[in-house]
Amino acid sequence: MLKLIEANPFRTLGVYSNASLKEITANKTKLAAYSKVGKVITFPSDLQQLLGAISRTGDSILNAEHELTLPINKAKYALFWFINATPIDKMALDYLQNGDVNKAMELFGKKATYSALINLSVLHLINNNLGAAIGCVSFFVKDSDAVNAFIMAIGGNTMPISASDLWKMYMDVLLTNWKPKAILDAVQACAGDTIYIKDKVLSEYMQKIRSEIAVAKKVNSQDAIASYAAGKNLISKTRIPFAALKRLMSANLQYQVIADELAEQILQCGINYFNNSNDSDDVDKALELQEYALNIAVSKLVKDRCKKNVDILNKRKEQEKIGADVEYVANELRRFKDKYATISAASELVSNCRPHLQVIANNLGKDNELYLQISTAVANNALGMLVSVINREQNSASQNISALESLKDSVDRAMSVMLTIRTLDMSSAERARLATNKQTLSEMRDQISAAVNKINSLKRQLENYSSQASSSSSSSGCYIATMVYGDYDHPQVLVLRDFRDQILQKHRLGRAFIRFYYRYSPTWVEHMKDKKRINKIIRSLLDKFIKIYNNEKN
Numbered sequence: 001m002l003k004l005i006e007a008n009p010f011r012t013l014g015v016y017s018n019a020s021l022k023e024i025t026a027n028k029t030k031l032a033a034y035s036k037v038g039k040v041i042t043f044p045s046d047l048q049q050l051l052g053a054i055s056r057t058g059d060s061i062l063n064a065e066h067e068l069t070l071p072i073n074k075a076k077y078a079l080f081w082f083i084n085a086t087p088i089d090k091m092a093l094d095y096l097q098n099g100d101v102n103k104a105m106e107l108f109g110k111k112a113t114y115s116a117l118i119n120l121s122v123l124h125l126i127n128n129n130l131g132a133a134i135g136c137v138s139f140f141v142k143d144s145d146a147v148n149a150f151i152m153a154i155g156g157n158t159m160p161i162s163a164s165d166l167w168k169m170y171m172d173v174l175l176t177n178w179k180p181k182a183i184l185d186a187v188q189a190c191a192g193d194t195i196y197i198k199d200k201v202l203s204e205y206m207q208k209i210r211s212e213i214a215v216a217k218k219v220n221s222q223d224a225i226a227s228y229a230a231g232k233n234l235i236s237k238t239r240i241p242f243a244a245l246k247r248l249m250s251a252n253l254q255y256q257v258i259a260d261e262l263a264e265q266i267l268q269c270g271i272n273y274f275n276n277s278n279d280s281d282d283v284d285k286a287l288e289l290q291e292y293a294l295n296i297a298v299s300k301l302v303k304d305r306c307k308k309n310v311d312i313l314n315k316r317k318e319q320e321k322i323g324a325d326v327e328y329v330a331n332e333l334r335r336f337k338d339k340y341a342t343i344s345a346a347s348e349l350v351s352n353c354r355p356h357l358q359v360i361a362n363n364l365g366k367d368n369e370l371y372l373q374i375s376t377a378v379a380n381n382a383l384g385m386l387v388s389v390i391n392r393e394q395n396s397a398s399q400n401i402s403a404l405e406s407l408k409d410s411v412d413r414a415m416s417v418m419l420t421i422r423t424l425d426m427s428s429a430e431r432a433r434l435a436t437n438k439q440t441l442s443e444m445r446d447q448i449s450a451a452v453n454k455i456n457s458l459k460r461q462l463e464n465y466s467s468q469a470s471s472s473s474s475s476s477g478c479y480i481a482t483m484v485y486g487d488y489d490h491p492q493v494l495v496l497r498d499f500r501d502q503i504l505q506k507h508r509l510g511r512a513f514i515r516f517y518y519r520y521s522p523t524w525v526e527h528m529k530d531k532k533r534i535n536k537i538i539r540s541l542l543d544k545f546i547k548i549y550n551n552e553k554n
Contacts, residue, residue, distance in 0.1 A: 002080060002125055002177055006051055009064035010081045014043030016093070017078035018085055018115075018153040024068075031061055045082070049099030050126070071159040076169045078154045079137065082122055085115035085153050092119065112139065114146035115153070130178055131186040138192035141167045164196075171197050180204055181244060202249060205241035206258055212237045213265045221268075224277035231269030231289040238262060242296065256298040263297035266290075267306050274313070283317045322363050325356040329374055336381055341392070343410060346385040347417045350424065353378045357424065366425055376426040383421055383434055386414045390441065408448040415441050483525045483535065495546045 010017050014027040027043065034041040035058065046054050068074050084090055092107035105123055108116040117140040124133035140146055141163040150166075151159050174183050180201035187194050212234055219230040242262065249255045270289030274282055290313060294306035332353055339345045357375050364371045393407045418438050426434070485492050504510030528534050 002173075004077070004080045004173060005122060005126060006054075007060075008081045009067040009077050011045065011047075011051075011054060012056060012060055012064035013068075014041075014045055016045050016084040017081045017118075018083045024065075028061065028065065031056065044097050045093075047082070047093075047096050050096050050101065071155045072161065072165075072169075074155055075151070075159060075161050075166060076173065078150070079118065079166065079170050080122060080125070080173065082119050083115045083150075083153065085149075086113060088113075089115050089119060114140055114143070114150045117146070118150070130174070130182060131189055134174070134183070134186045134192060135190035137167070137170050138187065138190050141170075141193075167193060168196050171200065175200060175204075198248060202245060202254075205245050206254070208241045209238045209245075209258055209262055213261060216265050216269060219269075219272075221272045222276055224273050224275075224279075224282075227269050227272035227276070228285055228289070231266050231273065234262070234266055234269065235289070235292055259296050259298045260302040263293040263302050263306060266296075267293035267309060271309065283313055283320060287313045287317065318363050322360055325359045326374060328356045329353050329360075329378065333377060333381060336385075339385075341385045341388040343386060343389055343413045343417060346382040346389075346414075347420065349378060349382050349385075350417065350420050354424065361425065372425060372427060375424050376430045379421050379424045379426040379430055379434065382417065383430075383437060386417060387437060390414055390444075394444075404448060404451060408445060411441050411445045411448065415445070483528065485539065492542065492546055495549065496542070499549055 005011075010019070013019075013024055014031070015023050030041055040056075042048065042054075048054070067077065082089075082093060082096075084093055088107050088110060092104040095101075095104040095107065101123065105120065108120045108123070110116075117136045121133040121136035121140075124130075124136065140150070144163060147163040147166065151161055171183065175197075180197070184194065184197050184201055187197050216230040216234045219226045221227065242259070245255050245258065266289050270286045270293065273289070274286035277285075279285065287310065290306060290310050294303065294310050297303045297306050332349060336345065336349050357371070357378065360371050360374065361368075366372075390407075390410060393410050415438065418434060418441070421434060422431075422438075482490075482493055487493065500514060504514055528538075
């Protein structure tokens with residue numbers, strides 16, 4: 001609630017705004033008399049049901065009387081207090097005395113008289129309904145007859161005040177209690193006269209902006225931290241008023257002047273900061289201020305100055321960004337030279353450097369000489385290590401087949417890395433060297449594959465032969481023993497087969513004997529099968545051998 005309503009001089013004196021001098025004098029006499037005996041007096045116009053109890057003192061009463069002496073003040077306070085000018089007003093005010101606000105508003109709304117509009121506006125302000133209150137007063141001041149009737153009711157012919165004066169007084173009071181934008185929005189919503197409030201709002205905003213500019217100018221220009229903080233604060237504290245100025249008067253010369261003043265000061269804060277800063281991110285911070293300045297500048301002169309500084313910082317930013325990437329690649333190459341030559345190390349060099357090379361290319365262009373030198377150096381070093389690895393493994397590959405197979409795997413991996421190297425930009429000479437080495441590796445891979453396939457084929461043949469020999473030795477019959485004992489499954493034959501499998505088969509000479517035996521024994525059997533005496537001798541020898549073997553075995 002507005003204090004101007006709660007402690008309105010008319011309320012302090014216990015009257016409505018159109019009260020006569022006689023009523024005011026009578027109330028003053030009553031107040032003085034009650035005060036002498038220490039008693040409290042109330043009046044119907046106190047509206048305690050609506051506004052609560054009122055506190056009166058000797059000073060407040062004297063002050064109220066003084067405030068209402070001047071006609072201009074009397075009109076101002078009347079705009080924020082109830083007036084009892086018609087029978088409807090009296091009925092509605094009676095309802096207010098009993099606390100029935102809805103009924104009172106209903107009665108005030110029946111007819112748009114000047115008094116009803118004033119009374120309604122006061123009620124709306126009590127309810128904090130700014131838009132409705134402004135709408136009532138705006139409608140009232142547009143009606144010259146209503147204004148004249150109001151002036152006559154308040155001060156008679158002694159009050160030469162115009163409708164424009166009343167409107168300005170009303171706006172001035174509201175500006176001390178509400179934000180200018182809220183008032184302006186409300187005035188625009190009810191199609192009221194915005195000229196005065198716009199001027200007041202714009203004047204206030206311009207004063208705010210110039211005040212903040214003055215604060216920023218006082219900062220030590222040699223202090224980088226203070227300069228940056230001043231620029232940030234200037235942006236923060238002027239953002240809202242500046243946006244309002246731009247919305248309300250962007251085509252106005254005053255706006256252009258203050259926009260340039262603000263832009264130049266923010267720009268200067270950025271320059272002062274950058275010139276004295278050692279921060280690692282000084283370019284970004286300075287750009288933050290200077291790009292904002294460029295965005296709000298209006299005149300060509302100021303815009304060009306801002307753009308020049310922004311361009312300088314952007315170029316510096318690009319150089320710093322490229323410098324960091326160039327340094328990264330250089331460090332990678334330095335570390336790479338000390339690494340043990342492996343295919344993985346070559347691959348890592350390319351992978352680590354490629355994104356940084358891309359940044360350099362984006363900033364300098366792919367045809368830039370410096371970029372091509374750096375990219376070629378990466379390709380050259382990676383390729384050189386691949387060649388070194390393959391040469392080293394090639395020298396040891398002739399020793400055994402596993403080394404040969406390892407070499408083939410290395411060649412395959414090296415060729416895969418070469419495909420990655422090929423995606424880098426490089427000099428034509430380096431690209432030719434890469435192509436030559438790739439072709440050499442391709443041919444080497446084919447030769448190794450052929451050699452490995454041949455060796456594996458021979459290996460499989462040997463394994464098949466060994467398998468056949470083993471199978472033959474384990475499954476074929478003992479030809480001579482079978483001939484002597486007359487049965488393949490004779491117990492003595494089974495013992496001899498056990499001797500073959502458990503003793504002979506496990507030794508190199510034994511396996512040689514088995515192969516010799518199975519090669520020639522069929523022929524011997526063919527010649528001896530009808531020789532009973534020889535068979536008897538062989539059987540006797542075999543029996544003795546079997547007996548010895550069984551004894552040793554057990």
